[in-house]
Amino acid sequence: MLFVFGKPDYYSFWMKDMKFPIDIIFINGDKVVKIYHNVPTPPQSGGLAVYQTPQPADRVLEINAGLSKKYNFKEGDKVKIENI
Secondary structure, three states, X not given: OEEEXXXXXXXXXXXXXXXXXXXXXXXEOOEEEEEEEEEOOOOOOOOOOOEEOOOOEEEEXXXXXXXXXXXXXXXXXXXXXXXX
């Protein structure tokens, strides 16, 4: 899932009601600024972890856990999103 925001900022994400782990990729302009790998589903006891970018981002991409490592995505990589 791709989240597109109107301006770069310090957006936060959490895993409420998620049923499977994901990778969360924060993007600013054409560059990956932060990747959280294999973010787990929330614990049964509650207490949601919050995932935030250390620098402003204007888009966030959520993909299946492990895909960012499988395809060797790294912070600092250039991003080109077409046909959305």
